[in-house]
Amino acid sequence: MPLSDILARAAGLASEAGSGALKQLQHVRLPGVGQASATDDPETAARRWRAVTVLTDPEQLRTRTPEPLARFGDRVEIRVTPAPGERGAELAARFRHRAGEDELGELRSALREAKQRIETGEVLRNEPQPHGHRAKTPQGKVLDGMDERAAKEGVL
Template identity: 60%
Template sequence: MDLNQLIGRATGLAGEAGAALLRQVQHVRLPGAGQASATDDPEVAARRWRVVTVLREPADVDAALPAPLTALGDRIEVRTTRAPGDRGTELAARFRGTPTEHEVGELRAALREAKALLEVGEVLRVDPQPHGERAATPQGAALEGAAKAAPREGVL
C-alpha cells in the first residue's frame, strides 16, 4: 500500500469514528434540561419549562400575568428571569403534573399570546383572511389545516 492510499484509508477511518461519536453525543441530554430529544422519556419531555423572551422589564412582567396564563390557574408554575444580554425577560411556565399533549399545546399557545399582550397589547390574528377565501385546491386545504393547528404548535 503506498503512502497516498494509507493516508486516504486513515482519513476515512477517522471520519467514520468522528461521525459515530457525534451520533452518540447528539443524543446525550440531561433529563429536564436543554432541548427536547426524540430519545427523551415522554413524561420528562412533557414536564419541561416552556419559555418565551419578552421585551419588557422583569418587574413589568411580574406585576400582572396576562390572561392566557392566568386562565391555566394553579395547574402551571410560572417563573420570570432577566434575559441574557439585557434583552428583556424570560417568561417560563410548566405544568405541575404530567400534562397531555393537548395541554402542552395549550401552554405553548398561552405563552405566545402572553408575549404578544405584554409587548404589543393585543394578540394579532390572521383569520379570517382579509383577502377572502382560499381557493379549494389541495394546497389551499393543506394551508387551512396548518393554520388551524398553528395556535397549539407554533407560528407558521
C-alpha cells in the first residue's frame, strides 16, 4: 500500500475520532462552566439567562427598560449588571415561565436589537441589499433562508 494511501487513511481515522470526541464533550456538564441551551430540555432552556454586553452605563439601563425588551412585558425577567472589565453593562433576560423555541429566538433577537439601539441609535439591517436582488438560484434561496433564521439564532 502506498504511503500516501496510508497517510490519507490515518488522517480520516483521526478526523472521525476527533469528531466523535467533540460530540461527546458537547453533552458534558462541568460545575461552574456554562453550556449552550441547544442541548437542554425545553424547560431548562427557557429558564436560562440570555445576555448581551452593552457599551453604556449600567444605571442608564436600570432606569428604563429598552423598548425591544419592554414588548415582552411581565413575561420576562431583566437583569442589569456591570460588565466584566469595566466594559459597560451586561443586559440579561429570561422567561418567567416555559417558552417555545420561537419565543426564545424572539428574546435573543430583542436583546441584540436593544444593544444596537443603545449603542448606535439604530438597528442595522442588510435588507434591502445595496447591490440589488439576489438571483433566484437554489444557493440564493438557501442563503435567504439562513439570513431569515439568523435574526433569531444570532448566527449566520
